[in-house]
Structures are given as C-alpha cells and as structure tokens.
Amino acid sequence: MSARLTLIIMGVAGSGKSTVGQLLATKLGYPFVEGDDFHSIEAKALMASGTPLTSTLRQQWVDRLAAMLADTTAQGQPCVLSYSGLIASQRQQLRQAGQHIRFIYLQGPAEVLAMRLAERSGHYMPASLLQSQLDSMQSSSGETDVQPFSIDQPVKLLIQQILLWLTFAADLPSDNP
Ligand SMILES: Nc1ncnc2c1ncn2[C@@H]1O[C@H](COP(=O)(O)OP(=O)(O)O)[C@@H](O)[C@H]1O
C-alpha cells in the first residue's frame, strides 16, 4: 500500500520540485511543504546575493526539515516536501527522522535547468548558483528509496509517471521503511 508514503521531491534548483510537488500533493490530497520556507532570512539573503549556502546554514535548515518530518510522520500525516537533497548524509538524516519516506529525484540536463531558472521570476535563488548546486549534488547511487525521473518532459507526463511508480513504491526496499 503506497497511500501513506511521505514524498521528498529532490533535485537542484530549477528542476521543478515546487511545481511537481504542489501538483502531486493536490493529486494525493496531502499537504505540500515548501522546503525553501524553512530557510532563515540570512540564508535566503546569502543565496539571493549569489553565494551558495554555507554548510552551517544548510545543516540548520536540514535540522528544521528533519524536526518537521519527525513530527508529521509520527502523527501518521504524510506530506509532499520539496527539498534539494544535495548532501547524502542529510538525505539520510531526513530518512531516519521520519517514517515511510521515499525520494523522488528530478533530473535533467544542465541546459534545461539553466533555461528554466532563467525564465523563472519572483524567486530569491539566482540562476548563477546552478553550477554550484550541480557541483554539490552527491550521487544517490545505492540509495534504494531514491527514484529518478526525467524533467525533460511536460509536467503532466511526469506526474503520471510518478503516480504509476507510487502504486508499487511502498513495496520497494528502503533503509528506513
Ligand atoms: N517539466 C517542466 N516543463 C516545463 N517547465 C517546467 C517543468 N517543471 C518546472 N518547470 C518550470 O521551471 C521553473 C523552475 O521550477 P520550480 O518548480 O521553481 O523548480 P525548483 O523548485 O526545483 O527550483 C518554473 O518556472 C517552472 O514553471
């Protein structure tokens, strides 16, 4: 049964986490949690100025996300969370903080990501930080609960693929089922 899985939508900036996450949450009837909302004002200002997060600011951010997931999943409340998931140990932190978690990894060519960031407006994250995000993204190879999906297709098709995968995702192995 996949109905109660909490889904973390991961990927670098511009991969579509917020767009896909919101639509998926609506389809599933789950709350959508925007990971960016858990950044401090200082962290957002730093990124807006064109500087990547420091490890300390990133860790404080992940700690807040972990606390939220521990709370909601302990109450049996699933959600869809957008979170870049760049650092493997921090993915593990979230996996262990919550229950019944699976990761949906939005992946695509750098040119597509750059184009989408260039066209996006009203977001603090500048397109110039894409390369640092790509450089920081640590491989998820061997993480059996991380499922990649291609972003190089219309959102509608992407959602259909994710919903299909969700019909069996709960039966796939996970480090922390
Ligand atoms: N599959 C897609 N096809 C076309 N445009 C997309 C797709 N996914 C997202 N976008 C657009 O790309 C931009 C970045 O998406 P967003 O959801 O903000 O990414 P993220 O939250 O990962 O930074 C937005 O302008 C969004 O409308």
Ligand SMILES: O=C(O)[C@H](O)[C@@H](O)[C@H](O)[C@H](O)COP(=O)(O)O
């Ligand atoms: O570096 C990180 O670890 C963070 O993930 C962070 O940089 C995040 O990606 C931004 O908040 C951009 O927001 P979007 O991913 O929504 O563009």
